[in-house]
Amino acid sequence: MKATIAQVRSYDRSVQLLFANQFTINLGFYMLMPYLAQHLSGSLGLAGWLVGLVLGVRNFSQQGMFLIGGTLADRFGYKPLIVAGCVLRTAGFATLGLVDSVVALIAASAATGFAGALFNPAVRAYLAADAGERRVEAFALFNVFYQAGILLGPLVGMLLTGVDFRITCLVSAAIFALLSVVQIRALPARRGDDRASGGTGERESVLAQWRGVIANRAFLLFSTAMIGSYVLSFQVYLALPLEVRRLGGDGEFGTVAVALLFAASGLTTILCQTRVTAWCKEHLEPGRALAWGLLIMGAAFIPLLAATAVPVPDTGIGLWLLASVPPTLAALMLALGTMIAYPFEMDTIVRLAGNRLVATHYGLYNTICGIGITLGNLLTGAALDAARAAGMSALPWLALLGLGLACSASLYGLHRTGRLTRPTPEPQPATA
Numbered sequence: 001m002k003a004t005i006a007q008v009r010s011y012d013r014s015v016q017l018l019f020a021n022q023f024t025i026n027l028g029f030y031m032l033m034p035y036l037a038q039h040l041s042g043s044l045g046l047a048g049w050l051v052g053l054v055l056g057v058r059n060f061s062q063q064g065m066f067l068i069g070g071t072l073a074d075r076f077g078y079k080p081l082i083v084a085g086c087v088l089r090t091a092g093f094a095t096l097g098l099v100d101s102v103v104a105l106i107a108a109s110a111a112t113g114f115a116g117a118l119f120n121p122a123v124r125a126y127l128a129a130d131a132g133e134r135r136v137e138a139f140a141l142f143n144v145f146y147q148a149g150i151l152l153g154p155l156v157g158m159l160l161t162g163v164d165f166r167i168t169c170l171v172s173a174a175i176f177a178l179l180s181v182v183q184i185r186a187l188p189a190r191r192g193d194d195r196a197s198g199g200t201g202e203r204e205s206v207l208a209q210w211r212g213v214i215a216n217r218a219f220l221l222f223s224t225a226m227i228g229s230y231v232l233s234f235q236v237y238l239a240l241p242l243e244v245r246r247l248g249g250d251g252e253f254g255t256v257a258v259a260l261l262f263a264a265s266g267l268t269t270i271l272c273q274t275r276v277t278a279w280c281k282e283h284l285e286p287g288r289a290l291a292w293g294l295l296i297m298g299a300a301f302i303p304l305l306a307a308t309a310v311p312v313p314d315t316g317i318g319l320w321l322l323a324s325v326p327p328t329l330a331a332l333m334l335a336l337g338t339m340i341a342y343p344f345e346m347d348t349i350v351r352l353a354g355n356r357l358v359a360t361h362y363g364l365y366n367t368i369c370g371i372g373i374t375l376g377n378l379l380t381g382a383a384l385d386a387a388r389a390a391g392m393s394a395l396p397w398l399a400l401l402g403l404g405l406a407c408s409a410s411l412y413g414l415h416r417t418g419r420l421t422r423p424t425p426e427p428q429p430a431t432a
Helices: 002-009 013-030 033-043 048-063 066-076 078-098 102-163 165-186 206-214 217-236 239-248 252-283 286-299 302-307 317-353 358-390 395-416
Strands: none
Touching: 002 013, 002 102, 002 252, 013 033, 013 078, 013 102, 013 165, 033 048, 033 102, 033 165, 048 102, 048 358, 066 078, 066 102, 066 206, 066 358, 078 102, 078 165, 102 165, 102 252, 102 317, 102 358, 206 358, 217 239, 217 252, 217 286, 217 317, 217 358, 217 395, 239 252, 239 317, 239 358, 252 286, 252 317, 286 317, 286 395, 302 317, 302 395, 317 358, 358 395
């Protein structure tokens, strides 16, 4: 941990602030969102379809607007979009805690989602610009702060929600309000290069920029291949908890075992990310690191596949071990695969963008992966249901293993053909 702190201090103040920002953003978000559905259905008594609508609007307004957020960041600068996203989320979270009208709840949910679409591409593009040649190491540290916020947020939210969910909303809103003020005062203005690439130095229209991004075939192939990493890593929140509760039940044991999954994933990343990245950078080319990361993420489901061959005990320690050990091993392997791939993934996007319209590329990348996550989760859920109905418990794990192998092979193919190593200039970030 001391080495990680020393590494953080070696970066410029702007990069350090971006690390702290991401931790705070995730802290405020995850202290509220895991408990929102219960508040809507319990405290407010909304029907299940209305709860799904409110949550779905938030997800759609974020995933569907990433390209808009990235384009605005490239056009107007990174700082204004980061601040605007935090201000909008302040208003959205405060509204969620103060209103009970369905229309107001939907509007607040949409605002919180659009806020994420505003600041997420801008933060990553800003970090890539200011980290310079140390982008890979910077994104490794970024993931440490990212996971720390995810790990701590639900714990703080549980304590506050035990008093009143409205307090959770207001405290979360206050965190984003404070973050907005800090960024206005301390975050230097930065903008990327959004001028025409033909040497005229003129700014292109938005549609022309989008056409250029979409015409970047290497980037689109890379984005499609990386969908698998997000579908696989999301199973920590979907398939693995469902498997734990299928075997261990919904009682205290199931709750503890699910919490262990999240803790194992988050703590492993916090403690090991920088060491894993340093080893990979020394021994692997970026394309190989990406392929190995996806391969390990696919192999994460082998313990669950092997467990299907073991008879399920009725009770006792054998049942507890079967319900907890394979999913926890899977969570640890998913964390390892993500640690290997993530820093090189973020760096590859910058290289494939040619250091131009970086936020727009991040925005489109997030949109593509977001659509993939939605479809992947629908198919995973269908596979889980079909497996239970047909008594073929190995089916979903085979499918996820196959997805990891296919995406790993695709990334290795892109690496071998040179499509992940597009040479790019390294312009210095312009101060707005």
